[in-house]
Each structure stands twice: as C-alpha cells, then as structure tokens.
Amino acid sequence: MAGKMKAVVIHAPGEYALEEVDIPKPKRGEVLVKIRAIAICGSDPGIFAGRVRANGWPPCYPFVAGHEFAGEVVEIGESVTVLRPGDRVSGEAHCGCGVCENCKRGMYNLCLNYGNKEAGHRHYGHNTEGCYAQYQVYDQKALSRMPDNVSFDEGTLVDTAGTALNALRLCGVVPGGNTVVIGPGPMGISAMLIAKAMGSSVIMVGRGERLMFAGKLGADELIDYEKTGDPVLEVRRMTGGYGADQVIEAAGNTTAFLESVQMAKKGGQVAFISIPSEDGQSIAGKYLVMNQISLHGTRANPNCSRHILHMISNGSLGTLKNMITHVFPIDQTREAFDTFIRRRDGAVKVLIHPFAEPA
Ligand SMILES: [Zn+2]
Ligand SMILES: [Zn+2]
Incomplete structure (x- = not known):
C-alpha cells in the first residue's frame, strides 16, 4: 500500500509536529496496521521530551513514538502465518528476537538481544518507530487478534493492563x-x-x-x-x-x-x-x-495480551474502559498530551484517533 499518511514526528527533545510521511512497507514476518486508536502512556511524555535518551528511547531523530494501540491489518508481508488483512489487533511494545534463551522461555520482555534489530528485536515506540501515526508496520509476534466485542478504544488498554x-x-x-x-x-x-x-x-x-x-x-x-x-x-x-x-x-x-x-x-x-x-x-x-x-x-507484559482481551470480552474487566476519560483527533495531539500531563478535567487515560471514522 503506497501513499502518504499523517504521523506525529519528533525532531528534537520536546519538538514534534504532525507531518505527511510515506506509509511504511511490511517486511518478512511483518504486517501493516491501520492504527484506529492510540493511548498516551505515562512513559510517552518522557520519550517526547528526550528525558530517557540514556535508555536509547528514541535512538535517533526524526522518530515516531507510541506503543499502546489497536487497529486493523491492511497488508501482510512475506511469511506471515497468523494474521490476515481485516484482522482487528491490539499491540505490545516488546517483540523479542524469538531465538535467545529468554525468548524461548516466553520471557521476550527480557530478550537477550535487546536493541539488536538484525536479530529481530523490536521495542516499538522506544527503539523502533511506533503508533503515533495512521499506519505502522509490526512483527506478527507483537500483535494479538481482538475478539469482535472488544472495541479499538479498549484494545489500546491491553498493554497497560x-x-x-x-x-x-x-x-x-x-x-x-x-x-x-x-x-x-x-x-x-x-x-x-x-x-x-x-x-x-x-x-x-x-x-x-x-x-x-x-x-x-x-x-x-x-x-x-x-x-x-x-x-x-x-x-x-x-x-x-x-x-x-x-x-x-x-x-x-x-x-x-x-x-x-x-x-x-x-x-x-x-x-x-x-x-x-x-x-x-x-x-x-x-x-x-x-x-x-x-x-x-516487573517489566512489561509477556504473554498477557490474550488473557486481558479475553477478560474484557467476557465482561470480567468490563469497567476497564471507564479509565478512558478523553479522546482527541490526531491533529490535536499537543492538546491531548497537555490534558494527559496536567490531568485536566480528571484525565486518566487519554486516547488519540488517527482517523475521523468512529473507532
Ligand atoms: Zn505503556
Ligand atoms: Zn530474544
């Protein structure tokens, strides 16, 4: 899928703007996701402000941050076996290499190849570009298919929960x-x-x-x-x-x-x-x-997404969505961050919708 998309691009600590950039192309094992809803994480303001660069977040500029999202698969790369176009998915920040000792034990949040892109490691929104955009490519390992009765908005809460x-x-x-x-x-x-x-x-x-x-x-x-x-x-x-x-x-x-x-x-x-x-x-x-x-x-959420999605779907976490207090369109990202950081009007979870259509 060639073309342009809107993305929130960080150019320097504290300097970011909504821009038109190329829609990325999924490589082997990756899919292109149309991002339908994004949640601002407590760690995002620090990444935007350049306060956690010592961790390599972000590793360079320009950079697109963000890691709490839900969307739909619109294109698949080579050798993708578990997802199809049209699948509704929620994402995780950590994607391990899949072959190191910790990944093999299911502890991909503690991948021994952290930061080694060649080996397949990704930390979306941290050392690899993330979801403050209309589209993003993800390794199929980083996505979980959502039950039909879980909304895109609820799907953004899966990483935190x-x-x-x-x-x-x-x-x-x-x-x-x-x-x-x-x-x-x-x-x-x-x-x-x-x-x-x-x-x-x-x-x-x-x-x-x-x-x-x-x-x-x-x-x-x-x-x-x-x-x-x-x-x-x-x-x-x-x-x-x-x-x-x-x-x-x-x-x-x-x-x-x-x-x-x-x-x-x-x-x-x-x-x-x-x-x-x-x-x-x-x-x-x-x-x-x-x-x-x-x-x-406790670091991140290995092997938790499926369980959270099931609990949202069966009603045992039915009130999780009540944490969502505000929703902004992507061209009001600055206002969304301001609302989140200052906890304006009782803000708890603040969401961004990259497209005008209802999520
Ligand atoms: Zn987060
Ligand atoms: Zn690994």
Whole structure:
C-alpha cells in the first residue's frame, strides 16, 4: 500500500509536529496496521521530551513514538502465518528476537538481544518507530487478534493492563486474598480491576481525585495518605494486623518503594511496576529479610495480551474502559498530551484517533 499518511514526528527533545510521511512497507514476518486508536502512556511524555535518551528511547531523530494501540491489518508481508488483512489487533511494545534463551522461555520482555534489530528485536515506540501515526508496520509476534466485542478504544488498554497482570502473576494472587495497590493511575487501576477479577480484595493507596475515582471503579478500601496517618499502619489495621498478601507499587516515588515492602505480611510478595528514576532507591531491606518478603521487578507484559482481551470480552474487566476519560483527533495531539500531563478535567487515560471514522 503506497501513499502518504499523517504521523506525529519528533525532531528534537520536546519538538514534534504532525507531518505527511510515506506509509511504511511490511517486511518478512511483518504486517501493516491501520492504527484506529492510540493511548498516551505515562512513559510517552518522557520519550517526547528526550528525558530517557540514556535508555536509547528514541535512538535517533526524526522518530515516531507510541506503543499502546489497536487497529486493523491492511497488508501482510512475506511469511506471515497468523494474521490476515481485516484482522482487528491490539499491540505490545516488546517483540523479542524469538531465538535467545529468554525468548524461548516466553520471557521476550527480557530478550537477550535487546536493541539488536538484525536479530529481530523490536521495542516499538522506544527503539523502533511506533503508533503515533495512521499506519505502522509490526512483527506478527507483537500483535494479538481482538475478539469482535472488544472495541479499538479498549484494545489500546491491553498493554497497560497486561503489565498489571504480569505483576499480579509474579506475586501469585490467590482468590480470597488481599492486595494493596499503591498509585491509583491507569496502571494501578488496571491492577486493582484484575486483582478483583482474580478474586482478591483490594486496598488502594493514593490521594485526592484519582483515589476517589479508583473507589468508584471498585476498590474495596481506600487509604488517602494525605488524610490518614501512616499508610503502613492503616494497611495493617485493615488486614487484621498482618499486612497484605501482595503489594503492587505503581506510584513511582521513594516513599512508595519503601512502604510497599513494609505493607506486605510475613512471607508476602511485592511487585514494583514503576521504573525508579535511578538505582539506589530506599527499600526496607531489614523488614524484607526478617519477614521473608519476595520482591519482583516487573517489566512489561509477556504473554498477557490474550488473557486481558479475553477478560474484557467476557465482561470480567468490563469497567476497564471507564479509565478512558478523553479522546482527541490526531491533529490535536499537543492538546491531548497537555490534558494527559496536567490531568485536566480528571484525565486518566487519554486516547488519540488517527482517523475521523468512529473507532
Ligand atoms: Zn505503556
Ligand atoms: Zn530474544
């Protein structure tokens, strides 16, 4: 499919514009996706502003970022076996080489060939161009076919919700247990909804409007750390003095890293989802050792998309879409980012539609 398309092109840190560029061509194992809906990720503003260039995101300019999307396959390259034109798909950021030891074990989020394009590794929207465009090419491994009753808008949430599922899986959530989630943003709310769907009760820790929003979406108990005293003591009080079976840290500040460990019960599990700004964060090391807490770093969402899509389709994550508070057309990308970053009008998940037709 030759022709031109609109894309949000970043030219330098903080400098981007909507431009007409060539529609890319799918290579071997790749498909061309018509992007129908994009979600702004919490990590996108940093990539646009050039704050995470040390990670190689982006590796060069000009660059098209973005990794949370859904769309439809419009063209397939050579040797594509699992997708056909017309398939509705949602995407993942990580695409492993497929042949290294970690990829073979299903841990393609930890591909040992990270950054090696020759070997087939891709990190869409990070070190490989992404979805802030009307079309983009993707390796067939990075896409999941969506059930008919899952909308394109809902499909954009699969990457975020999948990461929350990965954290909960690492912690071994069991029905009837209790989970603490720190940080009522899109990631924390996803974790709350999935933990509830898995049969756990959820205490959400945060503050203000977003905490109230998490309560409206179904958190069993809320701890507003600005109003109550010590949130660690509050968690203990709510859990019969023991602490929680698992704690999901999705707030990304030093206090939350420290407190998340202290909120776990003896033998409990803690998952960090937020990327700390640097190494050497304070972690409650003594408490961790004395109480045999297991701590999991959580990176992305390997093998989670299919499960999230199924849970959206069967209604057990039916309220996930309530996180979508705003939708903008692609020519208002700047306004969309501003709304997301400033959390204007209670913004939680802000979407962009690259085409005028309804998603
Ligand atoms: Zn994301
Ligand atoms: Zn690999």
